Amino acid sequence: MLSAAQMEIIKQTVPVLEDHGEVLTRHFYQRMFRENPEVLAFFNPAHQHAGTQQRALAAAICAYARNIENPAMLAGAVELIAQKHVSLGIQAEHYPIVGENLLASIREVLGEAATDEIIDAWAAAYGALADLFIQREGEIYRHQTEVHGWQGFKRFVVRQREAASDNIVSLYLVPEDGQPLQPHQPGQYVTLRVTPENGVPVMRNYSLSNRPGSEHYRISVKRELACDAGAPDGVCSNYLHDRIAQGDVVELAPPCGEFVLTPVAEAGKPLVLIAGGVGITPILSMLYAALEQQPDREVIFIQCALNGAVRPFERELATLRGEYPNLTVHVRFSEATDEDRIRALHDSEGLLDSALLDQLIGDQDAEFYLCGPAPMLKHGWRLLKQRAVEDADIHFEFFGPAGDLAA
The missing domain is CATH 2.40.30.10 (Translation factors)
Known part of the structure; x- marks a missing residue:
């Protein structure tokens, strides 16, 4: 249990974390992989090389410090991370490894500024957070066994x-x-x-x-x-x-995973699914479910791709378009080829934009699900906020470490 004094110390470290968070997390990962190479299998080296893993962890640590008095504000982030941990088979015994290396990195990076009081406060804060994850992850493991019949591999x-x-x-x-x-x-x-x-x-x-x-x-x-x-x-x-x-x-x-199609929040509100590149994979599964479970709901499916050569599921989507009158499919290529135009493989060209959303949705309120590369997600999020779409109606998933769409 964190004391009031320890919470105050954690809040006081926020400016330092904001300035040096990525230095700290880079040091942490290097140290942990050196001291505990048994955890290497849990991490994607491409994310380490690109720095996305380090940035994601730095952002998460800062968010936890800012909300140390009310961790319930981070429920969405906790669920995302807990689901990811379970997917990889992370267990309670892995948390002390992370904690030991994180505290050591704080001391080594901050030097004399990392007083015993700061280390003790962060040890208590990490312990509280680890307990939260261990409890939630235990629930997910039990659910997997009950519903799917197995856990692990x-x-x-x-x-x-x-x-x-x-x-x-x-x-x-x-x-x-x-x-x-x-x-x-x-x-x-x-x-x-x-x-x-x-x-x-x-x-x-x-x-x-x-x-x-x-x-x-x-x-x-x-x-x-x-x-x-x-x-x-x-x-x-x-x-x-x-x-x-x-x-x-x-x-x-x-x-x-927590990026799942939810029951209809409001009768008559259209469902808009926006997929970029291979980000279509979870969106396509959602499309099948929506068409079968919500047959009276208007569904608008926007597929963004470079061109016809790398556009997946062409025939599958054509079949669904022909079978379901409540489904509108719009394919937009950002780098269409002459062959694409001859074969009429797409409906429009360019990036996702407000004009296309106006054309397909008009002034209706709608619920949106987006998945694709980070630049496409950030662009799409900004377009939706310009349309005054409520945050509760915007659902998205990053492939790889989560980022901030507003950044």
Whole structure:
């Protein structure tokens, strides 16, 4: 239990965290990976290289310090992180490792400024936060066992493999033991674990792109190539594209995630689903669920892609468009090719903009779900705020460490 004096000390450290948070978190990760290499498997090296993991942790620490007297304000962030932790199999015994390295980094980075009182206060604050996560994660683990019948990793067979676009491959996965799958919540992801040729297991989260209640899980994976000369190619995505074939076995943890389609909040309010690139995967699962569960609701599906070559699920969406009169599908390419125009593969060109939202939605109030690259999410969020859409009607998911759309 944090004392009033300790809470005051934590609040006083906020300016220091705002100025030096990323230095601290970089030091923390380097120290933890050096001192406790057993935790390396829980982290994506591409996120470490890009700095997104360090920035996300720095922002989370600052937010916790600002709200130390009322941690309930962080309920959404806690749920997101707890779901991610469970997806990777993080257990209560991992928290002391993090705590020890975090406190050591605070002392080593701040030097003499890190007094015993500050270290004691942050030790108490970390302990309270760890207890909160351990309790919530225990609840999620129990829920997985009750609903899906397992926790941890289970062997799945690749029943089918198909190209969703030039850079995305879909894998259809069924349990090796033949047990039926329970429906996932539309928008959830699973964690896949494979062991490439170097013998080091890797874990990655992939959204489920299939209709909830299918007899299989489907993940649709984009081949991730290095963005710059010093960055690594995606280890797992390239392995899945190049080496995993029909009949192979992979391991999956049960569905997780808080970015899920919620029941209709208000009768008659249209549902608008906006997908950018491979961000379509959770959005497509939501689309299937909405069309089946809410047949009288207007559904507007906006798919943003570079061009037809990398636009996934073309035939699937065309089929749904023909089957459901309450569904409007609009495809927008930002870098359309001459072939796209000849084949009429898209409805418009350019980036997502206010004119398109006005055309499709008009002045109706609507509920929005967005998923895609961070720049697209930030752009979309700003467009929606310009339309005076309430925060409660804007749902989104980052692929990778969470960021701030308002930044």
